[in-house]
Amino acid sequence: MSIEKTDFYQNLQVQNQQRAAENTKKNGELGKDDFMRLLITQLENQDPLEPTDNTEFIAQMAQFSSLEGITNLNTTVNQFATSLQSTQALQASTLVGRSVQVLTDWTELQDGKPVKGTVDLKESSADVFVAVYSGAGEYMGDISLGQRQAGEVAFEWNGLDTEGQPFPAGAYQFRAYAARNGEHEGVDLFLSRNVSSVALNAGARGEIMLNLTGADEPVPLRDVKIIN
Numbered sequence: 293m294s295i296e297k298t299d300f301y302q303n304l305q306v307q308n309q310q311r312a313a314e315n316t317k318k319n320g321e322l323g324k325d326d327f328m329r330l331l332i333t334q335l336e337n338q339d340p341l342e343p344t345d346n347t348e349f350i351a352q353m354a355q356f357s358s359l360e361g362i363t364n365l366n367t368t369v370n371q372f373a374t375s376l377q378s379t380q381a382l383q384a385s386t387l388v389g390r391s392v393q394v395l396t397d398w399t400e401l402q403d404g405k406p407v408k409g410t411v412d413l414k415e416s417s418a419d420v421f422v423a424v425y426s427g428a429g430e431y432m433g434d435i436s437l438g439q440r441q442a443g444e445v446a447f448e449w450n451g452l453d454t455e456g457q458p459f460p461a462g463a464y465q466f467r468a469y470a471a472r473n474g475e476h477e478g479v480d481l482f483l484s485r486n487v488s489s490v491a492l493n494a495g496a497r498g499e500i501m502l503n504l505t506g507a508d509e510p511v512p513l514r515d516v517k518i519i520n
Contacts, residue, residue: 384490384500384513392502393482393518394511398427398465400486401451403458408520409466411437411445412480417470422447422481427463440470463506482517 393410401407411420420437435449449466451459468481485504494501494510501510 381490381492381500384492384502387487387502387519388490389487391484391486391520392504392516393484393520394504394515395480395517396483396485397467397481398463399483400463400506401449401459401461403461406451407449407464407466408484409447409449409468410482410517411440411447411468411470412482412517413440413442413445413470414479415442415472416440417472419471419476420445420479421469421476422449423467423469424449425465425467427465429465432459432464484520 391408393408399407399409409422411422413420416439418439420440422435422437424432424435426432433454435447437445437447451461453459466481466483468479469476470479485507487502488505489503491501491503491510493499497512500513502513502516503510
């Protein structure tokens with residue numbers, strides 16, 4: 293075969309591959325079907341006297357097999373992610389009207405309902421307590437928890453003064469302290485808050501957010517410590 297005919301087959305092959313590739317640009321990516329079309333186009337337009345080398349052909353088929361596996365894996369992962377998000381959304385919707393414990397320093401005292409909380413101790417302490425303040429910052433008393441090992445320390449405040457009389461319902465501030473090296477240091481405190489509604493695909497990360505009664509900002513579901 294003359295050089296001109298060889299060039300003809302090569303040019304035809306290149307043109308067909310370019311045409312197939314241009315069709316995939318509309319979608320912005322090359323899928324397994326597009327890859328197979330390119331491979332078939334290459335076989336249909338190869339030079340009969342200089343066919344594609346077997347080693348090269350096997351390598352291309354291996355690439356196609358790998359691409360197909362990755363595509364199928366991506367599909368499976370996407371389906372799993374969608375299913376997981378739906379499950380989380382369903383679970384989150386059941387929290388409306390219930391209380392959850394989140395990292396905060398204030399919550400509301402309701403008539404006949406104690407305030408529940410959890411102190412997060414990173415290490416053991418000889419003396420742990422929670423100080424209670426009014427919404428205006430007036431000191432109301434302490435909740436003594438005594439000596440505690442490292443971990444989560446649950447407590448309840450019934451909203452009663454030293455004479456057993458109930459404090460008025462409303463917002464109260466709380467601060468947890470633990471003795472360390474002879475001094476009391478502040479530690480993380482989680483308090484119960486009521487969930488008023490749930491927002492899906494919200495926030496900067498597009499996640500499930502909980503709107504809490506009296507809170508200015510929603511809280512991510514992942515930040516919930518305990519569901520009461």
